[in-house]
Amino acid sequence: MALERKDADASTTVSVVTVGPARSRDALRQALAMGCDDASLVLAEEPLSDLAVARALAKVALETKPDLVLCGKQASDDDQGFVGPALAEVLGWPHVSMLTRLVPAEGGVELWREVEGGHEVWKASFPVLGTAHKSEKEPRYPSLPGIMKAKKKEIPERPVGSLGADLGGPRLEIVALETPPARGGGKILKDGDMKAVAEQLATLLRDEAKVL
Amino acid sequence: MNPYAGGTERELAAAVAAWSERLGPRIAAAEEAGKLPRELFWELADLGVLGMTVPERDGGLGASTVAFALVLEELAAAWASLAVGVSVNSGIVAGSLVRFGTLDQRARWLPRLIDGSGLGAFGLTEPTSGSDAASLRGTARRDGDGWVLDGNKLFVTNARYAPLLLALLRVSSSGGPRGAEPPARHAGITAFIVPLDVAGVTIGKPERKLGLLASDTSAVTLDGVHVGADALLGEVGKGFSIAMAGLDAGRIGIAAQAIGVARSALALASAYAKERRQFGRPIADFQMVSFSIARRRTETDAARLLALRAAWLRDVGRPFTREASMAKLYASEAAQRATHAAIQVFGGYGYMREYSVERAARDARATTIYEGTSEIQRLVIARSLFAA
Numbered sequence: 001m002a003l004e005r006k007d008a009d010a011s012t013t014v015s016v017v018t019v020g021p022a023r024s025r026d027a028l029r030q031a032l033a034m035g036c037d038d039a040s041l042v043l044a045e046e047p048l049s050d051l052a053v054a055r056a057l058a059k060v061a062l063e064t065k066p067d068l069v070l071c072g073k074q075a076s077d078d079d080q081g082f083v084g085p086a087l088a089e090v091l092g093w094p095h096v097s098m099l100t101r102l103v104p105a106e107g108g109v110e111l112w113r114e115v116e117g118g119h120e121v122w123k124a125s126f127p128v129l130g131t132a133h134k135s136e137k138e139p140r141y142p143s144l145p146g147i148m149k150a151k152k153k154e155i156p157e158r159p160v161g162s163l164g165a166d167l168g169g170p171r172l173e174i175v176a177l178e179t180p181p182a183r184g185g186g187k188i189l190k191d192g193d194m195k196a197v198a199e200q201l202a203t204l205l206r207d208e209a210k211v212l
Numbered sequence: 213m214n215p216y217a218g219g220t221e222r223e224l225a226a227a228v229a230a231w232s233e234r235l236g237p238r239i240a241a242a243e244e245a246g247k248l249p250r251e252l253f254w255e256l257a258d259l260g261v262l263g264m265t266v267p268e269r270d271g272g273l274g275a276s277t278v279a280f281a282l283v284l285e286e287l288a289a290a291w292a293s294l295a296v297g298v299s300v301n302s303g304i305v306a307g308s309l310v311r312f313g314t315l316d317q318r319a320r321w322l323p324r325l326i327d328g329s330g331l332g333a334f335g336l337t338e339p340t341s342g343s344d345a346a347s348l349r350g351t352a353r354r355d356g357d358g359w360v361l362d363g364n365k366l367f368v369t370n371a372r373y374a375p376l377l378l379a380l381l382r383v384s385s386s387g388g389p390r391g392a393e394p395p396a397r398h399a400g401i402t403a404f405i406v407p408l409d410v411a412g413v414t415i416g417k418p419e420r421k422l423g424l425l426a427s428d429t430s431a432v433t434l435d436g437v438h439v440g441a442d443a444l445l446g447e448v449g450k451g452f453s454i455a456m457a458g459l460d461a462g463r464i465g466i467a468a469q470a471i472g473v474a475r476s477a478l479a480l481a482s483a484y485a486k487e488r489r490q491f492g493r494p495i496a497d498f499q500m501v502s503f504s505i506a507r508r509r510t511e512t513d514a515a516r517l518l519a520l521r522a523a524w525l526r527d528v529g530r531p532f533t534r535e536a537s538m539a540k541l542y543a544s545e546a547a548q549r550a551t552h553a554a555i556q557v558f559g560g561y562g563y564m565r566e567y568s569v570e571r572a573a574r575d576a577r578a579t580t581i582y583e584g585t586s587e588i589q590r591l592v593i594a595r596s597l598f599a600a
Binding site: 033141142143144145146147148151 | 220223224227228230231258259260261264273275283
């Protein structure tokens with residue numbers, strides 16, 4: 001989505017930043033290969049609370065002063081969808097979630113999001129934060145020249161502790177994880193003619209399943 | 213993992229593999245239609261594949277031969293008809309221009325081989341000269357500053373898509389002084405860059421082939437074609453060595469292509485063997501099946517090591533003719549065995565068009581033939597071993 005803006009207006013700068021362990025570099029390198037201008041890593045080898053991540057990213061955003069911050073809509077592991085909205089809250093910026101499209105508008109940007117049966121279009125002045133759903137376009141492939149260029153770019157790194165962000169605060173703790181109860185086998189009614197089966201079915205739906 | 217490829221080379225190949233994954237739905241229709249969709253060339257240009265072998269000074273990526281071999285393997289694993297077109301364009305044609313072209317020739321022609329407007333073609337074979345390439349009959353004669361070209365080039369890959377044909381033709385000499393040694397059989401053979409949109413060029417009907425159905429293979433007839441002095445590539449009489457140098461590198465590409473086809477056929481066969489149940493168990497549980505796949509997979513991996521060794525030798529500037537022939541010979545023959553085994557695993561289904569193992573077998577078949585038959589590869593290897 002960000003790179004589409006850059007395609008449309010070459011003066012756009014797309015910077016990527018992540019808070020995470022050293023292996024996060026691979027994801028940043030991939031983003032550079034796809035065409036992002038620069039990347040930086042805030043190193044946190046130990047997992048942080050979502051709020052601490054948002055506060056760390058807020059420090060970076062206040063330094064770099066982007067017009068628009070795009071986050072993913074949710075983490076692929078815990079599906080919390082927390083960091084984006086929390087970052088907007090820490091920054092005191094407006095935020096719109098589940099974006100599918102960005103359109104430049106007078107003094108800001110139109111933010112399109114998918115809703116039941118259509119699109120909802122919001123308009124915001126800068127700075128603003130959005131969380132990205134699936135773009136209307138397929139993500140681009142890193143090109144071979146992009147990969148070679150990305151190799152040559154430095155990815156600066158600094159420890160999360162050096163940002164001066166409050167990394168404390170409430171943390172979620174997983175108390176228990178359970179698999180859903182096994183489903184009982186279904187019942188096949190086959191004794192008697194069609195009418196008898198229908199009667200049995202109605203009885204079972206009323207007395208056993210209690211849906212009638 | 214292999215000792216010849218570095219991290220960057222593997223990353224480039226992985227990017228092409230990711231792109232190739234989405235080719236799926238387009239393949240069957242294009243094979244049926246017998247042509248490659250033109251938009252694929254643009255996509256390959258955007259991806260940076262077409263120019264990957266061209267140095268940065270000429271607007272390319274300057275990637276290694278090892279990287280190109282890995283990329284061709286990925287393309288061939290997805291779609292061999294596409295891989296062979298790229299191999300000819302970016303291997304033999306672009307490679308010869310890079311190595312023997314003047315600054316002006318490189319500036320004029322390389323962008324057209326890189327930008328996706330077409331795929332370059334190479335014309336050596338004629339109706340009466342295949343393995344005996346030095347006996348070719350096409351001619352070039354001087355005409356003022358330029359040349360007039362005549363000849364009939366056969367089995368030209370990419371002819372329909374090509375902005376240029378790299379044609380090997382003979383410049384007849386007036387004969388040496390009396391008593392001089394008879395000229396070498398390849399004497400006078402000269403390379404020309406022939407634009408295909410000029411008067412006197414006729415592209416024949418697409419050949420109907422056993423495999424590689426979407427790849428274009430056609431005859432190109434040159435009938436009194438006038439070209440300027442700048443059509444001459446390298447020096448007069450040096451064409452045979454230009455062609456042989458191009459084929460040396462090209463053979464690494466054909467090996468890579470054979471490896472890709474074999475690899476994908478074996479992957480399909482392995483998946484099928486785990487799924488297909490007979491006699492109450494997956495057929496992969498039968499050693500007749502699993503050992504067959506194990507054996508062919510081992511050969512495919514060995515073929516890759518041979519191909520990458522040849523590619524690496526080229527990258528470090530060492531002789532690689534023998535090693536390229538060994539790789540091409542072994543990989544192409546191993547691909548026959550691998551695709552045969554894959555169809556055998558699929559049984560009756562393997563013979564049907566719905567499963568792409570039959571395509572793999574048909575596509576693999578060409579690899580023991582073009583850019584030098586297996587017999588010619590053995591000749592090249594034997595000559596290099598027994599040369600005085």
